[in-house]
Amino acid sequence: MTTTTRYLVLTTLRWLPVGFTIPISILLPVSRGLSLSEVGLAFAAQGLLVLCLELPTGGLSDSWGRRPVLLLGSAFGIAASTMLVVADSFPTFVLVWALQGVFRALDSGPLEAWYVDATLAANPDAALEKGLSSGGAALSIAVASGALISGALVALDPPDGLNPLTLPAVIALGLVIVSTIGVATLMTEQRPRDTRLGVRDSIRAVPAIVRQGVGLLRGNRVLLALVSVELFWGFGMVSFENLTSVRLAELTDGPNAAAALMGPVTSGAWVTSALGAATIVLLSGRIGVASAAIILRLLQAGAVVAMGLVGGPAGLVVAFLAAYCVHGASNPLHMTLLHREVTGEHRSTVISVNSMAAMPASALGVIVLTALADRSSIAVSIVVGGVVLALAAPLYLPARRREQHLQLASQLDTTDVSTSEAQARKP
Template sequence: MSTLTVAQIRHRFLVLHGLRWLPVGLLIPVFILLMQERGLTLTQIGLAVGAQGVVVLALELPTGGFADVLGRKPVLVVANVVGLASLALLLVADSLALLATVWALQGVFRALDSGPLESWYVDATLAADPDAAYEKGLGQAGTVLGLCMAAGALLSGGLVALGPVGPVSALTTPIVVAVGLQAVALAGLLTLLAEQRPAAGAGALRSSLRQAPRMVGEAFGLLRRSRVLLALVAVELFWGFGMVTFEGLLPIRLAEVVGGADRAAALLGPASTAAWLASAGGAALTPLLIRWLGAAFGAALLRIVQGITVVGMGLLAGPVGVLIAFVACYAVHGAANPLHMGLLHRQVDGPYRTSVISVNSMAAMPAAALGGVLLGYVGDRAGVSVAMLVGAVVLAVAAPLYLPAWRADRRTGVPVGGADPVVAVGSAADVPAVGVAADHGPGAADAKKVGRR
């Protein structure tokens, strides 16, 4: 890892990040239609997809600890193998039980995959140059994610338009290609991700299994000791709740303004591609936002702006206005995620980095589930527009939670996006260093986040 330059590390990270999301772009446009073609109802599909959330909620934190103790590459390899198996099973899944198994495996994949690649990139970059500003790569990762999702969606539509290929139906063809791309992603991971770690064996594996819960406990301990970190993770609660507006309610709102679900579906295909491209463009603006506004202030401002775009989706009367607000919302989303994740990374040192990312990622999941229930209830009782306005307020009120990071930066006088001084919290032998200064995630990263996304 130390023999690579900062630029080489960033290039490898971006390639691997793109390979991670390209199969997802192929899957999203055809998944529900394919399952309906195979005779499953929307209720059955919803129940099956719910298996992913249950598995992720159970495994997100332990798997983050495994990655920090055992190594990022082994965990990512296992994740990609599981992801490949789930897509292969999707080729033949034609029952609720099989589809639930597909999404349970996807849950294992996501839990293992959430964080290690991004953590490797940050740690490898700092090992090559302790003063390197890694926010550039996190912002570029958001751009790559948006471009790959858009490219995958376009490729998926083109494959369906070509029609069936032999015994493979038109809707199944994108899944076949996604399986192949997932295999390419696995090969790329084995080839490009260079990690220095102790020699692994049965003893090392047993040790990692014992240490992982401690790593997770220490990650939560950091939240108790760092107001900055606690506030940043709390942002995810509001973010997860509010994302229901543009991920779940927008199609219903669009159907209202165009006069039917079929017309809305026809518009959502190209609109989603445009939205992901806008997200990529927003992520590309990350260096400029850091330079002009600072990461903490910029992230806070974007929370408010995103709330305004959701207000536009809820109140604008025509489909053009609603879709413009939708695309603008994704542009803001793409810009905000790298700023948030950069802020998060600067609060924790290497050994606990993936565990903290997992805590941050997990915070959004119960909030999104709660948002889905509560905003759905409001939508049923008072209308989708009112529900979207409630979600917009929740997104915007998260802005003050960036104040602790902004104040920390003001106290230390460290330029945002530069190298931060680090102070030890608690025992130096047992507790990782926590940064007190400034300042970033479909999704850097989620690398996650991404995601969801």
């Protein structure tokens, strides 16, 4: 089995249980007696822990290894999924999302870093965007499939004594266990002996690795610009991830009609995201990864602005699907450019820094755009989010210049080699 195949299988196994839990993530705790405000507070435990642990766990992955960190994270994932099946009070749901937060922090980056390290070790000139695009497609298909099956299971009569909302959680637990077995059996990691550290030494090395990883931003304009893209991306994503259902309610007969539409529309969005991720290499292969990233950022901004300007639900849904399609296509290109700027020594740490940049930006986006919606309208708020997304496009220009420089150098090297070979053949 090739490295890419292993990566795609593990990505699918990782995200399939997420698809099963998305439709019930709020409904299940509410059905067990929690208020919406309590659900929000329980969710906050996950966000807080991810924010606090994102960088340290990225450093741990760089010092200890990708595989052991993923296995450790999987143990927390199994614990969180088990608690989700049986949780029946506010404290137990806080524990569910706290465990989930530790899992998400440990899980963020190691699999992708392992794939990139293994691919570049086999071929330093490998086109990373192809494998990462396939991974993005696999992720989206897994989430969409899980969500559709989960919704169908809830609609069916479950076994006697089992809450319909509990059945997807039980299946998700089984899938998390399967995913853990997959990591243990399919993920092989070859690390030089002089870089292997024990658990204690790995933990001691984390602060230094984190400092070095963050320090890379100060000395690399391209890397700093790429991470800065996440600030605008995280802010602007709120406009189509959080405000679409409210905008749809405005354009239909109210919240109930919007809720009925959002289920299949959301599943369709993940499918279009997979389509975008799977096909973007056709564009990036022709014009370059950075140039394609610039175009996609502008296209997504245009789609989001259209969401605010359209006058009917059909137009809103089409624009929403377009935004998600571009979203799925954008991520593998962005990550390819990011991986080009770092080595395996700090790869997971830099992925964590990139991920962390989006978190406060997204939180700020929720505050600003919802406040703007209250003072003006949802349509205006969505348009502003689209404009902010467009502001990220120029931040890819340093990466574009770097890519063009490397392409020119490669062409000159090829010309020199051809000239030398021609001269050597002369009598």
